[in-house]
Amino acid sequence: MSIELFRQGRHVCVMFARLGDEGGDAVQSNQFLLVNGDTGAILDPGGNIAYNELYLGMSRFFPPHKLAAILASHADPDIIASLDRWMTATEAPVYISRLWERFAPHFCKPGKTSGRVVGLPDGGERLRLGQGDDAFELWALPAHFMHAEGNFQFYDPVSRILFSGDLGASLGTTLNPEKPVKSLAEHIPRMEGFHRRYMVSNKILRLWAAMVRQLDIQMIAPQHGSPMVGPAVREFIDWVEQLECGVDLFGPANYRVPA
Ligand SMILES: [Fe+2]
């Protein structure tokens, strides 16, 4: 099912949310399509379960050969396991951390990715994608260790949506990804357990918070669960900034030889 998050002229952001999977084998996950005129980008295309709907959704806006980029926040299976099919069906390069540049081809048949993996440097980059009048910007922001070693988030300066990957993810049966969250308080139970275990450390969250406070963010769109808008954006930044997680919480009790 697709949800239009933003539309202004020919600039459109669409979220594809698989609703049926929560409680099943595969975790609910979101994929994003950014359209600018007759071109666009796919953000975190997802696994093979997500491929058909996303491909058809994209084809409603522009033909597959017009796809300018596939962007991967990191290299987890729910982010990029469908890469082989995208490499076959389109001509677009895939942008991913330099750390995963030579790992991503393992998702594909031999040779499929040659010359088409663009490694993003640790510092990130303001990417200019597409050509001519339809060219557009998308900023790759450092998000390392949230939770992968080489990790990026993507900021669209037109819609001012921050596509945050696994940061801001919410899970559970009370979730409705169609409905953006405006106030964080009642949403925290859907996020807390995930962030405490999947995010690496509070130090990283504080560094991230200081970086994103410099941006005008209208929406945080995570790769699982509901987007956050309005007051929930600042409330989320404040919340994760003080959250203890990952290595902050681990000690000798977590490293015992199993009986
Ligand atoms: Fe992940």
Ligand SMILES: [Fe+2]
């Ligand atoms: Fe994920």
